[in-house]
Amino acid sequence: MVGVLTFPGVVRLKATQAGVMVGFVAADVRRHEDLAWISTLGVLPEFRRRGLGSRLLLACEQLLPVSRLRLSVRAANDPAFQMYTQHGYQQHSVWKRYYSDGEDALVLEKTR
Numbered sequence: 152m153v154g155v156l157t158f159p160g161v162v163r164l165k166a167t168q169a170g171v172m173v174g175f176v177a178a179d180v181r182r183h184e185d186l187a188w189i190s191t192l193g194v195l196p197e198f199r200r201r202g203l204g205s206r207l208l209l210a211c212e213q214l215l216p217v218s219r220l221r222l223s224v225r226a227a228n229d230p231a232f233q234m235y236t237q238h239g240y241q242q243h244s245v246w247k248r249y250y251s252d253g254e255d256a257l258v259l260e261k262t263r
Contacts, residue, residue: 162187162214166194166203173198176207178215187215189222192231204234218263223249223256235259 166174174194180187189211194204212220221243224231240259249256 161190162211164207164210164214166198166207168198174203174207176211178211178220180215180217182217184219185217186219186221187217189220192222199230204231205238208234208238212261212263220261220263221258223258225250226255226257232257232259239263 161177161179163177164175165172174192176189176192178187178189189208192204192207192211194207220240222235222240223246224235226245236259238261240261242257243260244258246256246258248254
């Protein structure tokens with residue numbers, strides 16, 4: 152996942168503490184669709200539940216010049232699902248058995 156931070160044309164932000172990356176977010180802008188996919192958002196376990204994920208998400212959103220934002224989240228990842236819905240994301244669709252272990256992905260969308 153960290154490789155996405157080097158792709159050209161991707162909006163990417165990272166959070167560091169004492170020179171160490173502790174969180175990151177990346178989004179792929181598709182202007183012709185007026186859509187951006189937030190392809191990844193991650194925070195090291197020891198830095199979770201401190202609002203860092205929310206700050207990264209909101210900072211990334213501000214850089215996206217489109218009216219629709221989408222992302223996917225594991226169906227069982229309730230803390231992430233709750234964070235996204237608190238920021239205005241709603242379930243758009245489900246990708247059945249998306250992950251290698253067979254878990255579904257929930258596709259969420261935010262319109263602004």
